[in-house]
Amino acid sequence: MKTRNGNIKVRALALAVGGALAAMHAMPVLADDEPAGSLRMPTNFVEIGASNVSRDSAKFGEYTGLNKSGVNLIGNFNIRGGDAYGDGNGTRRWSLTGSDLGLTSRALGATIGDQGRWSLGIGYDALRHYTSDSYQTPYLGSMGGSSFVLPAGFGAAANTRTLSPTTQLPAFHIMEVNNTRENKSLTAGFNFNRQWDIKFDFNRLDRSGAKLGSVGSAAIGGATGEKISILPIPQDDRTDTVTLALNYVGDKGHATIGYFGSFYRDNVNGFNFDTYSTAIPVRQTYGTPPSNDLHQFNMTGGYAFSGRTKVAGGFSYSRNTQNTAYAYDSGVAAAGANVGPMFAASPTVSLNGSVVTTHADLKLTDQTTRNLALSAGLKYDDRDNRTASNAYSSRAIDGSTNNGYNYPNTPLSVRKWQGELAGDYRIDARNKIRLAYNHDETKRECNQYAVIAQGTVGTNTSINAYPAGTNCVVATKTKEDKINATYRLKASNGVNLNAGYTYSDRRSDFDTNARTAMISVDDNNPALPTAQKIRGLNGGDYPGFHPFFLSNRTQHAVKAGTNWQATDKFSVGLNGRYTDDNYDGLGVQKGHSWMLNLDTTYSYAEAGAFTFYVTAQERTRDVTDQTGVLGTWTNKLKDADTTIGLALKQGGLMAGKLELTGDLTYSLAKSTYTTALNYTPAAPCTAATSLTCGDLPDIKSDLIQFKLNGTYKLDKNSKLALGYLYRRLKADDFYYNGLQNTFTPTGLLPTNQQAPSYSVNMVFVSYIYSFQ
Numbered sequence: 001m002k003t004r005n006g007n008i009k010v011r012a013l014a015l016a017v018g019g020a021l022a023a024m025h026a027m028p029v030l031a032d033d034e035p036a037g038s039l040r041m042p043t044n045f046v047e048i049g050a051s052n053v054s055r056d057s058a059k060f061g062e063y064t065g066l067n068k069s070g071v072n073l074i075g076n077f078n079i080r081g082g083d084a085y086g087d088g089n090g091t092r093r094w095s096l097t098g099s100d101l102g103l104t105s106r107a108l109g110a111t112i113g114d115q116g117r118w119s120l121g122i123g124y125d126a127l128r129h130y131t132s133d134s135y136q137t138p139y140l141g142s143m144g145g146s147s148f149v150l151p152a153g154f155g156a157a158a159n160t161r162t163l164s165p166t167t168q169l170p171a172f173h174i175m176e177v178n179n180t181r182e183n184k185s186l187t188a189g190f191n192f193n194r195q196w197d198i199k200f201d202f203n204r205l206d207r208s209g210a211k212l213g214s215v216g217s218a219a220i221g222g223a224t225g226e227k228i229s230i231l232p233i234p235q236d237d238r239t240d241t242v243t244l245a246l247n248y249v250g251d252k253g254h255a256t257i258g259y260f261g262s263f264y265r266d267n268v269n270g271f272n273f274d275t276y277s278t279a280i281p282v283r284q285t286y287g288t289p290p291s292n293d294l295h296q297f298n299m300t301g302g303y304a305f306s307g308r309t310k311v312a313g314g315f316s317y318s319r320n321t322q323n324t325a326y327a328y329d330s331g332v333a334a335a336g337a338n339v340g341p342m343f344a345a346s347p348t349v350s351l352n353g354s355v356v357t358t359h360a361d362l363k364l365t366d367q368t369t370r371n372l373a374l375s376a377g378l379k380y381d382d383r384d385n386r387t388a389s390n391a392y393s394s395r396a397i398d399g400s401t402n403n404g405y406n407y408p409n410t411p412l413s414v415r416k417w418q419g420e421l422a423g424d425y426r427i428d429a430r431n432k433i434r435l436a437y438n439h440d441e442t443k444r445e446c447n448q449y450a451v452i453a454q455g456t457v458g459t460n461t462s463i464n465a466y467p468a469g470t471n472c473v474v475a476t477k478t479k480e481d482k483i484n485a486t487y488r489l490k491a492s493n494g495v496n497l498n499a500g501y502t503y504s505d506r507r508s509d510f511d512t513n514a515r516t517a518m519i520s521v522d523d524n525n526p527a528l529p530t531a532q533k534i535r536g537l538n539g540g541d542y543p544g545f546h547p548f549f550l551s552n553r554t555q556h557a558v559k560a561g562t563n564w565q566a567t568d569k570f571s572v573g574l575n576g577r578y579t580d581d582n583y584d585g586l587g588v589q590k591g592h593s594w595m596l597n598l599d600t601t602y603s604y605a606e607a608g609a610f611t612f613y614v615t616a617q618e619r620t621r622d623v624t625d626q627t628g629v630l631g632t633w634t635n636k637l638k639d640a641d642t643t644i645g646l647a648l649k650q651g652g653l654m655a656g657k658l659e660l661t662g663d664l665t666y667s668l669a670k671s672t673y674t675t676a677l678n679y680t681p682a683a684p685c686t687a688a689t690s691l692t693c694g695d696l697p698d699i700k701s702d703l704i705q706f707k708l709n710g711t712y713k714l715d716k717n718s719k720l721a722l723g724y725l726y727r728r729l730k731a732d733d734f735y736y737n738g739l740q741n742t743f744t745p746t747g748l749l750p751t752n753q754q755a756p757s758y759s760v761n762m763v764f765v766s767y768i769y770s771f772q
Contacts, residue, residue, distance in 0.1 A: 041772045042080040049074035049721070049766020050102075058133040058176070059729065059756035065104030066762070067130045073102025074766045084115060091115040104128035104180070116191055123185040131177040131212055136752040137231070138171035139273065143178075144210045144234050146271040150281050161742055163750075169741070172752070177232050179209030195250060201243040207235045215273060215286050227276055228748045230739075233288070236267040245298075255301035260318075262294040270327030276749065290324035290351070313362035320355045344393040351387060351409070358382040371426040379418040385411040389450040391466075408450035410472050410517040415443045430490040438482040446472035471514040475550040480506040494565035504555040510546065545586045548621070552584035573599040586625060593619040607651035607659075616642040633693070634676050641669035641701075657713040664706050671699040702730040711768075719768040724761070731755040 051072050053061070061067030077098045083090030094112040101108075105127050113119030139148040151171045155164070163169050184204045191197040210232035245258035268288045274281035296318035304310045326346060363377040389408050422436035449472045454465035486500040561575025574597070581591035595617040603609045618640040625632055644666050651659040674695045677685050685693035709723040733755050737743050741750040 041086050043770055043772055044079045044081075045077065045768055045770045046079070047074065047076040047721075047766050047768045049764060051762055051764035054761040055758070056133065057756075057758035057760055058130040058178075060727065060758050060760045062130050063105060063127060064100075065128060067133070074764060075101030082112075091117070113189075116194075118191065119187070119189040121185075121187040123187075124183065126180065126182045128178055128180040128209075131179070131210075132753055133176050134174065134752065134754045135177050135212065135230075135232075136172045136174050136750070137229075138168065138173075138749070139229070139231065143175055143232050144208060144236065146234050146236075146268055148231055148271070148273040150274040150276055154276060154281070161744060161746065163741065172750075175232065177210055177212055179207060179211055179235050182206045195248055197247050199243075199245045199247065201241075203241045205239040205241075207237050207239075210234050215284075229273065229276070230749065230751050231273060233286070234268050234271055237265060237289075238267070239264045252305075253301065253303040256299070258298040258300075260294075260296040260298065262296075264289075264293075265291045266324070269324065285327050287327035290322045292320060292322035292324075292353070294318060294320045296357075308367035309365070311362070311364050314360070316357075316359045318357045320353075320357070322353045323350050325350050342392070342394055346392060347390040348388075353387040353411075354385075356382075356384045356386060358384070373424045375420070375422045377418075377420045379416075381414075381416045383414045384447070385413045386447065387411040389446065389448050389472075391450045391452045406452045407517050408452060408466060408472075411446055411448065412473060413445055413447055417441045432488045434484075434486040436484045438480075438484075440478075440480045440482075442478040444473045444476055466515055471511045472516065474510055474512070474514045474516065475508050475546065476511050476514075477509040478506065478550060479508075480504060496563045497561070499560040500558065502555070502557040504553075504557075506551075506553045506555075508546070508550050508552055548583060548588040548591075551588065554582050556580045569603040571601050573597075581621075587623055589622045589624055591619070591621040593617070605650075605652075609649045611645075611647040613645045613647075614643070616640075632678055634678065635674060637671070637673050639669075639671045641667065643667040654712070658710060660708070660710045662706075662708045665704070667701070667703040669701040672696075697734045698732065699734070700730075700732045702732075704728050717770050719770070721764075721766045721768060723764045725763075726761050728759040729757055731757045 051066070051074055053066050053069050053072070055069045056067065058067050066072060075098065077096065079097075080093065080095040082088075082093035084093045092112070092114050095110065097109045098107065100106045105125075107123070107125035109121065109123040111119065111121035113121075137148075138150060138154060140151055141148040153167055154171055155167060182205070184206075186202045187200065189197060189199045212230055213233040214228050214230050215233075216228055240261075240263045242261040243258065245256050248255045266288055269290070270285045270287045272283055272285055275284055296316055298314065298316045300312075300314035302310060302312035326349065359379075359381050361377070361379040363375060365373065365375045367373050387409070389411055391406050391408055393406050417440070419439045420436060422434065424432065424434045426432050449470055450466060451468050451470075452466040482502060482504040484500065484502045487498065489497040491497055557577065557579040559575070559577040562573070564572045566572065576594065576596040578594045579592065583589055583591070596615070598614045599611070600613070601609060601611045618638065620636060620638045622634065622636050624634045645663065646665075647661070647663045649659075649661045653660065672695065675693045677693045681692065705725070705727045707723065707725045709721065712720045712722075714720055736753055736755045738745060738748070739751045739753050741752060744750045
C-alpha cells in the first residue's frame with residue numbers, strides 16, 4: 001500500500017492504522033533477497049493475486065478501496081532494464097512500476113534515461129477517501145452533483161427533533177460519500193555538461209466526488225432562526241503545477257534558478273440547495289473555493305569559502321491572484337419573492353484578490369575548530385495581501401429586514417523574521433553538546449481597511465462603524481525567544497544516551513480597540529448604548545480572551561532517551577518527552593504533555609526475531625474565565641492514547657522455503673472533558689436543561705489488530721504469499737448522538753451517521769514471480 005508522510009505529529013491510533021494499511025497486502029520486499037550485484041543486474045518481480053474482505057466498512061477501507069466485502073485484485077510489478085545493466089557497456093536505464101492495481105489507491109509509473117545526459121518519466125496515482133456509508137439525507141441529488149432539492153411536500157421544519165413520520169422521515173435515504181484525487185505527472189531532465197542541467201516537472205491533480213459540510217438555510221417568510229443542513233459539498237476541480245529549474249554545480253558552489261506555477265480551476269463555483277425553513281422551499285447558493293493562479297520565482301545557492309566555512313541561502317517571490325465572480329444567491333422563491341443575501345449591491349463583482357509573498361533565507365556555517373562548529377541563520381517571510389477592502393451590506397442569516405450589517409473584508413498581511421545562532425561542541429570522543437538560540441517576530445496588519453460610517457441597513461440602525469484608522473487585527477505582534485540545549489553521551493560501545501531542554505518565551509501585543517470583520521457587541525455592560533459597547537470582539541468572545549496559539553506563553557520542554565545494544569541478539573530503545581506550558585490572560589491557563597516510547601528486539605535465532613513496543617502519550621489543558629484567582633468556572637481537556645504491540649518474524653522453516661511474520665497490536669485513545677462551577681447555580685448544573693458542568697462522555701477509539709503473513713518459495717524464481725488480517729475498531733463519540741433523529745439540536749436536519757466501529761476479517765493469496 002502507498003503511504004504518504006508529512007511533517008506532522010500523529011496520535012498512536014493513527015500510527016497503528018497507518019501501519020496496518022501499509023501491510024494489508026503481500027507487497028513483497030525483495031531487497032533482502034537481491035544479490036550484492038543487483039545494481040548491475042536488478043531483480044524484477046510481478047505479483048498477481050486476490051484478497052477477500054468479510055464485510056462492508058467505509059472506515060476500514062477509508063483510503064484503500066477495501067470498503068466493500070468481497071474479492072479484490074492484487075496486482076504489483078517492478079521491472080527494470082537497459083544496456084546499463086548486466087554485461088552491457090551503455091548508460092541507458094528504464095523502469096516500469098505498478099502497485100495496488102486492483103484498488104482505488106493504485107499507482108503506475110515509467111522512467112527512461114541516459115545516465116548523466118537525460119531522463120524522462122511519467123506517472124499516475126489515485127487515492128479515494130471513503131467518508132461515510134451511513135450518511136442519510138432527504139435531499140434529492142447525486143453525490144458530487146451541484147443541486148440538492150427537497151422532495152415535494154417535505155415542508156417546513158420548525159424543530160427537526162419532531163420530523164413528521166409520514167411526510168418527512170420516509171424521505172431520508174442513505175448516500176455513500178467519497179472523494180477521489182488523481183495525479184498525472186511528467187518529469188524530464190537534461191544535462192548540458194557536468195556543471196549545468198535543467199529539470200522540468202508537470203503535475204495535474206483532478207479531484208471529484210464530495211465532502212460532507214454544513215450549510216445554513218436562511219429562515220425566510222415568517223420563520224425564525226437558522227436551519228442547518230449537512231450536505232455532500234461537491235468537489236470538481238483541477239490543479240496544474242509546473243516546476244522548471246536550471247541547476248549549476250561547481251567545485252565550490254551550487255546554484256538553482258527556478259519557476260513554480262500553480263493553477264487551480266474550480267468547475268463548480270457553487271452549488272444550489274433548498275431551504276427547509278419555509279413551507280415553500282427557497283433555492284440558495286453556496287460558493288465553493290474560487291479558481292486562482294500562483295506564479296513563483298526561486299533562487300537558491302551555496303558557496304564554500306574554504307573547507308570549514310560555507311554559506312547557503314535562497315530567495316523567492318510569488319504572486320497569487322483570484323478574480324472569480326461571486327456565487328450570488330438569487331434567492332427567488334416559488335412565489336417570486338427576492339430573498340438574496342445582500343441588502344445592497346456588492347461594491348465589486350469579484351474579490352479581485354492579490355497576495356504577494358516574498359521569502360529570503362541565509363545560513364552561515366563554520367567549523368571553527370576541530371571540536372567546535374558554529375552556525376547562524378536568518379529567515380524573512382512577507383505575505384503582502386494587496387486585496388482591496390470594501391464594505392458589504394449583508395442580510396442576517398434569519399433573512400429578516402431588521403437584521404442587516406455592514407462588514408468589511410479583511411486583507412490580512414503577515415511579516416515574519418526568524419534568527420538562529422547555534423554551536424556544536426565535541427567535548428571528547430564520547431561527549432557532545434549543542435546550544436541554540438532562536439528569535440522569531442511576527443507582525444500582522446491590513447494594508448488597507450474599509451471605512452464604514454454608522455448607519456442603517458434594512459431597518460437595523462445599530463450598525464457597527466469602522467472609522468478611518470481602525471485596526472483590523474487584535475493580535476498585532478508576536479515575539480518568541482527560544483533556548484535549546486542537547487547533550488549526547490556514548491556511555492559504552494553498546495549504550496548511547498541523549499538529553500535535552502528547551503525554554504520558550506512568547507509575548508504578543510493585543511489591540512483591544514481593534515474591530516475585526518465579524519465584530520460582536522460586548523454585553524458585559526448593558527448600561528452602555530449599543531454603539532459604545534463595540535470592542536475588538538470576534539465571534540462573541542469578550543476582551544481578554546485570546547486564542548491559545550497567540551496568548552503570552554512560557555514553555556519548558558525536556559526530553560531524554562537511550563539506546564542499549566545489550567548483546568548481539570538483544571537491544572532496547574527508550575525515549576520520552578515532557579512539556580509544561582503556562583499562559584497569561586483569560587482562557588487557557590496551563591497545558592501539559594508527555595510521551596514515552598519503548599522498543600525492544602530479541603533475535604532468538606539466526607532467522608527469528610521478536611519485537612515488543614509500547615507508545616504512550618497524554619496532553620492536558622486547563623481553561624478558566626479569570627486569571628490569578630479562582631474563576632467562576634474551570635474546565636479541563638485531556639487526550640491520552642497507548643499502543644502496545646508484539647511482532648514476530650521466523651524464517652528457515654520447511655527446509656528454508658517458508659517465512660512467517662506476525663503482528664499483534666492494541667491501541668486505546670481517549671479524550672475527556674470536564675467543567676466545574678465555582679459557585680452554586682440556581683438550577684443543578686448537571687440538569688438536562690442546563691448541562692453547564694460535569695463530565696462529558698469519553699470519546700474513545702479502541703483498536704485491536706492481528707495479522708499473519710507467510711511466503712513459501714516454490715522454486716528459485718517463484719513465491720506463494722498468503723495472509724490473514726483481523727481488525728476491530730470500537731469508536732465511542734457522543735458527537736454522533738447529535739446527528740440521530742429525535743436527538744439533533746434544534747434547527748439541524750439529522751443525518752443518522754454512526755460512529756465508525758467495525759470488525760473485519762481479510763485473507764489474501766498471491767503469486768510472485770522474480771527474474772533478472
